[in-house]
Amino acid sequence: MKRELEKAIQAAREAGSIILAKFGELSEQDIHPKEFKDFVTGADKESEKRIAEILTAAFPEDSLLCEEGSSANGTSGRKWIVDPLDGTLNFIHSFPVFCVSIALSDSNNELLVAVVYQPVLDELFTAEKGKGTKLNGKPVRISDRQDTRQLLIATGIPFKEYHYLESYVSMLKDVIHDSAGIRRAGSAAIDLAYTACGRFDAFWEYKLYPWDYAAGVLLVREAGGIVTGFDGNPDVFAHHSIIAGNPETHAMIAAKAQKHF
Template identity: 40%
Template sequence: MDLELVKRVGIAAAYKGGIILRSYLGKLSGINKKGEIDLVTEADIGSEKVIIETILNAFPDHSILAEESGFKKGKADYEWIIDPLDGTTNFTHQLSSMFSISIAFALQGNIVLGIVFNPATEELFTAVKGKGAELNCRPIKVSGSKSVSESLLVTGFPYDFKNIIDSLMIRFSNCLKASQGVRRLGSAALDLCFVACGRFDAFWEQNLKSWDTSAGVLIASEAGAVITDFSNKLFTIDKKEILASNGKIHDEMLNLLKDSV
């Protein structure tokens, strides 16, 4: 499989999805909440539709796993994993720079291409397995911070956060007290990419879906990040816990994420 061709198609799909999302941003203000939800749903579905159409026009036998439409099995052993709007709540509230499109490509179950595009800032993060990670075609690397005390961290709260609020708050408190600060952006794909380019030193979250992490994990990994679960076992996209760091502070972060600390 020509991964450069796959990458070009994936990027084209992300750009087309971004056009759809941007077209809805100005329509969301000044309408009632139900109308906002309906428009965001339209934007989400519209972005996903054009992304899938672009991919299947080029590769009609490929499988698709997408947040809105689910899994569609193709004849070939290739799969695209798509989140057409990561950061839906931000999008709804007109936080226009904090949402993204995430597209990953898997060969026999292994992610070999990751694309995360922020339509508002036009930042395009990409990675091909074994070839490093890039931001707008320039190589990126994780930060060099050597301790949590000099690190800026980022986290997220899952939709079901009320069910795990106690452990969430213990971990958040541990990390906040130990670090320079903790941010919460609302887009896991961007969180991972911001670790990849050194804006953050570590990211952790629980209960994410495969389309939230597939592209960002490859991008961060190719930029030098260490990515595990909270028990320091290798992260896979079906796991419920993720810790991505620059590597130098990983052990310290693992200790802070013990919910009994």
């Protein structure tokens, strides 16, 4: 996977440069509604175009699944899963928490390569299946904290679908009692990357899409963590929900998810 990782890193860094060039410079004409309370900018589209160009040129037989619609139907069985700008609303508001997320899966939906690049901080999270997770080239591990009085836990708050809001709020109240603090960064890929390197002790969110979490899932697993759906299924592509953490924090969050959902 060396070449695959190198190309994913190249694509992420070039996309990050495109995004940074527009950061803080958006006009109203650059922002377009996509769905209810969901937006896309020219930076999303330009960065996705560049990522697609790099990956399809290097691996023409692979497929592409990208948030903003770029696609390719290859014959290899492998699929690149891309979010060119995770945290678009943050980006629109000049809140400096967003990233580029790129993952590669095989024909069995096994994740092989992951890159999450946070351009504002120049932080590059990478993982290869079976080879661990790195931050700017240095190995990282999930946290080993277990004491609920010390836990910092990340989540994603419902913002455009409300049919599960009451269940989420009930679960949030429950988690608050068993943690030192809750954070909502606005980027699932960053939440998972931060869980992988021990900044967060766990992460959970309901209603995500593959481009939101694919790279982050491999980062956490290769850093020694556990990632499943709310139902405990390790096949994260079978559902839209994610729980990630070390063995203790994952089990704690999973118990609460099963109670409230």
